[in-house]
Amino acid sequence: MITRRNLLKWSAVTPAIIPDLHAHLRSLPSGVDAMVVDSRFSNPGLADRFDRRVHLFSGDVTAVWFDVLDLRWRQPGYLLGGITGQDALFVLERLAWDRGRRVTDRRELPLRGSDGLPVVQWIIAPVHRSVVS
C-alpha cells in the first residue's frame, strides 16, 4: 500500500520532472517500484539511459502492461509512477482497478502532445486488501 511517506517523496520529485524530463528520470524517485513513461513526450533513446525499472512505451500500453504490469499487479505491493498521455492513463487506470489499485495522485503537466493530448503524471498504488503488502 502507498504510504504517506512514499507519496510525499514522489510528490517532491515530480514537479522537477516538468522542465527536464530526461534529467530527472536518471534515478527513480524513491518510494516507487517502477515508472512507465510515454515516449511520445520524450526523445528517442531514452530507454538506453535508464534501468529496467523505467518502462517506455509509445501510446500503446499493451506490451508494458501484458509483459510487466499485469504480472506484477497480481502480487501484493508495487507502487507505480508514470508520465503518460491521458489516453494511456485511461487504459492503465481501468486495468489497475481490476487488480485492486487506484490512481492516488494525478496531475496534468504543462505539456501537450502533438494533437493536444494532455500529459499526466500519476501514481497507481495498491489499495485493496488483497494486494496491499
Next chain:
Amino acid sequence: MACRWCSGSSPPFTAAWCPEVAVLPPDMDEAGFAALLGEFRAAVGEEWVWSGTADMFPYRDSFSPVWDTAEERHASAAVAPADVEQVQQIVRIARRFRVPLYPISTGKNFGYGGPSPNVNGSVVLDLKRLNRVLEIDEARHFVLVEPGVSYFDLYRVVQERGLKLMVDCPDPGWGSPVGNSLERGIGYTMPHFRDHFGAHCGMEVVLPDGELMRTGMGALPGAKTWQEYPYGFGPDPAGLFAQGNFGIVTKMGFRLMPLPEYYRTGLITVRRRQDFAKLVEHVNYLSDSGFIGEAVYGSPLAALMGDASFAAVATRPGGPADADMDAAAEAAGLPSWQVDLQFFGPEAVTSAGWQYAKDRILSDIPGAAALDGDHFALPATEDQLLNTTQSYRSGIRRYGALGVPSLGIWRIVRDDGHVGFFPVLPRSGEAVFEMQRVLGDALREFGMNSFFNATSAPLYWHTFAFQMVFAPTVRKNDPSHNATVHRAMKKAVAVAAEHGWGDYRAAPIYQDDVAATYSFNNHAMRRFHEQLKDAIDPDGIIAPGRGGVWPRRFRR
C-alpha cells in the same frame, strides 16, 4: 445546507450524481440497504463488497453521453463472489431483498454502457474473481472459461502452453470471452469465429432462483461433448442469455480456430463507384465459401474529404451523382473502392485462394486491379503484427486479424470516448449506398452526417451481414455536445428502423429505444420475453431492462 460537490442546496441536491446523496436500490431505504450489504459481506467477505461514491466510481460508464445528468444510471453497490456457490448465495440474498443485480464479467463494454446498469440502485455482480481457464483442448479446439477470464488471460494461457490455437478477440482485447459473446461481440478472423456468441458451445447459468443449469450437452450428466455439440436435446435456451436477463452465466465454452500455418493478404481495387456492387457480391462468395477471413472495405476517396469541394459532393443531400464521384476519383487518380482480403491455411492453399480471388474479380469487373500483399508463416512476429511492411495502405488491424489481443486501438479514441450505433444491413452495394444517403441526411441537423458520406465503407464483422458505424465522441466537460450526441443517437436508431435497419447492441440508456424497433406483430417478441421474465424472475433480480426486457415490477 449547500452541497460542496454539485452547488445545489438542501437535499435533494441538483446533480444526478451527487456524493451527498446515496444511491439506493429500488424500493429500499438506507436501513434495508445496510442489511443487504451485511448479508453480502457475510457471503463473500467484507473486502469484496463496495459501496459509496469513491468505490463505485469504477462502475460508472466512462463513455456516458449522459454523464452527470439525471439520465445517467448508477449502481448502489458492487459485490465480487469468488466462485459459483457464492454467486448462487448472492442471487438468493438479492431475491430475498428484491434487489436487482447487474452481472458484469470485466466491465469493459465501453461505448455500450461499460459496467453501469439499466436500473439505478442495482448492485453490480462483478464476476472478475471467477477467472479460471477450466479446460483448453488443442486437439479438439475448444476452451471452457469463467466470466472473469479476459482475452488477454486466455491468450496468455495459449502462449505459455505453446498451444497451436487462435483466439478470435475483439479490439481492444481487455474484455472477456463470456461478456463479449453475451453482448454478441465480434472479432476479425474467419467468419464462423468472428461471431463470438455463434462460436460459443455450452454454458452454465445461475438462474434467478439460484438454481444452477447447464445448456446443450452439459445438461447430460457425464457428457464428454459439452464444448463440441451445442444443442443437446430439446429447446435450446442458450440464446436467452445473450443481451438478456434470464440468468448469470458462470461458465461458457468456445470453439477455437486451429492456428493456421500461413497468412496472406491482397488488395483489390475498383475504379467506379457502382463497381462496388459487383465487388461485394464476389467477396460474399469468397467469404461464404470459407476462403477468406474478414474482408476490410474502404474507399481511397476518403482521403479527399479534407477538400471542401469534394466533401460537398460526398455529403450531398440525397447522395452524390455517380458521375461526380467517378470524376473526382479520375481527377485524383484514385480507385473508388478497395477491399483487403485475408487468407488463412497452408501456404499453398493461401496462394491458390488469392490467385482464385484475383482471377474471379478481375475477370468480371473492368478496371479492377490487384496488389499482392504481405504473406508469412504464423505465428506472426511483432513487426508483422504492426503491419508496417505492406506495400499499400491497408485497412487491416493485424493484431485482431491474427487473434492477438491488443489495447492499441485506444490511441484512436478521441475526447472522452464515444457511443456506438452499428446498424445491420444487407451485404450489397445498393444497401450501403442507401444507408449512406438516408443516415447521412438524417444526421445532418446535428453536424454528424460525415459518418455516412459517399466514401463510408461497411464493416464486415458479422458472418453474413454488414454494419456501418455511427460513433460520435462524448465530452465530459461539454454537456451541450453530449446532449446533441444523445439526440442524434436516438434519431439514428429511429430513422434506421424506418428503413429496416436495426442496431445489434446498445448501451442501457438506448436499449429501450432499440428494443422498441424490433416491433413485428405488435411487439410479439418483446411480449414473449416479458412473459418469460415474469415467469422466472418477476421481481427483476437479474438485470431488469437489459435488452429491453422488463419484468412486471418495473414495466411502465
